Amino acid sequence: MQKMRLLRAKTVDFLTKEIESNLGRYRSGDFDFLTNDPANYFEIDTNFEPDALKDVYCVDGDLREVDCCEAIYTVLGHVPPYVARDPRLWVYMSHVHLLHYTRSRWPIPEDDVEALVHVKKHFFAEGTRGIERDNAASRLWWMAALCDRVEELDLKSALTAFLHQSDVRANIIERPTTSQTVPVFSAVIQKLHESYLGDKSLFERDRFRAVMKSLNLKGGTKLLEVMEASDVKSIVDSCAK
Numbered sequence: 001m002q003k004m005r006l007l008r009a010k011t012v013d014f015l016t017k018e019i020e021s022n023l024g025r026y027r028s029g030d031f032d033f034l035t036n037d038p039a040n041y042f043e044i045d046t047n048f049e050p051d052a053l054k055d056v057y058c059v060d061g062d063l064r065e066v067d068c069c070e071a072i073y074t075v076l077g078h079v080p081p082y083v084a085r086d087p088r089l090w091v092y093m094s095h096v097h098l099l100h101y102t103r104s105r106w107p108i109p110e111d112d113v114e115a116l117v118h119v120k121k122h123f124f125a126e127g128t129r130g131i132e133r134d135n136a137a138s139r140l141w142w143m144a145a146l147c148d149r150v151e152e153l154d155l156k157s158a159l160t161a162f163l164h165q166s167d168v169r170a171n172i173i174e175r176p177t178t179s180q181t182v183p184v185f186s187a188v189i190q191k192l193h194e195s196y197l198g199d200k201s202l203f204e205r206d207r208f209r210a211v212m213k214s215l216n217l218k219g220g221t222k223l224l225e226v227m228e229a230s231d232v233k234s235i236v237d238s239c240a241k
Helices: 009-017 023-028 050-055 065-076 087-095 099-105 112-123 127-134 138-147 155-163 166-173 176-180 182-197 205-221 229-239
Strands: 002-007 041-048
Touching: 002 009, 002 087, 009 087, 023 112, 050 065, 065 138, 065 155, 087 099, 087 112, 087 127, 087 138, 099 112, 112 127, 127 138, 138 155, 155 166, 155 182, 166 176, 166 182, 166 205, 176 182, 176 205, 182 229, 205 229
Parallel strands: none
Antiparallel strands: 002 041
8 A cells, every 4th residue: 555646736747748759658658756755746545455456457459448447446536536636646647657557558659749639638638528537547537436326226336337339438427417417417327227137228329319318308407406406316217208
């Protein structure tokens, strides 16, 4: 076990400015200098087991998104939300503990101009979108954190339904009422889980969009966030018919 480390802001700024000169490191090198000099980071009073992050990996033909979300959440699920929103944690993770995973999951383009944009997107974490969707490490944590709130489903089942189709996932995340309200998010994921075990028809883009549109209309006349979970589930069921 070791204390969790976050990069200092000045170190993040340095890395950001030096992306171009460090492209060789990003493609096949390492960033050991970040850990060799304590001036580059600081520790917080939260312990974790870095060796357990070995289960966060992907292989050719299998991104292992569900498994990776589970693995990172098993190791870092106890991280306080305010720390999980700190880009300095995730920039450290993607440059140190999860460097190999990050470059495997998000292969760096051969073209240097494209590579600059790519590295900044997946190795760094700018703003809410950068933390929740773009950084290679933090996106796994946040998807697991979302699905860990789903009622009546275990984490793997919820993640499997949530990650099965990218358009469906994006449609959910882009609707704050759905993703941020536990009863609504739970009911939607439960319905997707049912469809996943069946004919998977709810994952069809047009059908799911129609369901969400109907849910938005009904949500406009009812305060879904204050309703009982069973009532929200009934509304979602009716929208999905």
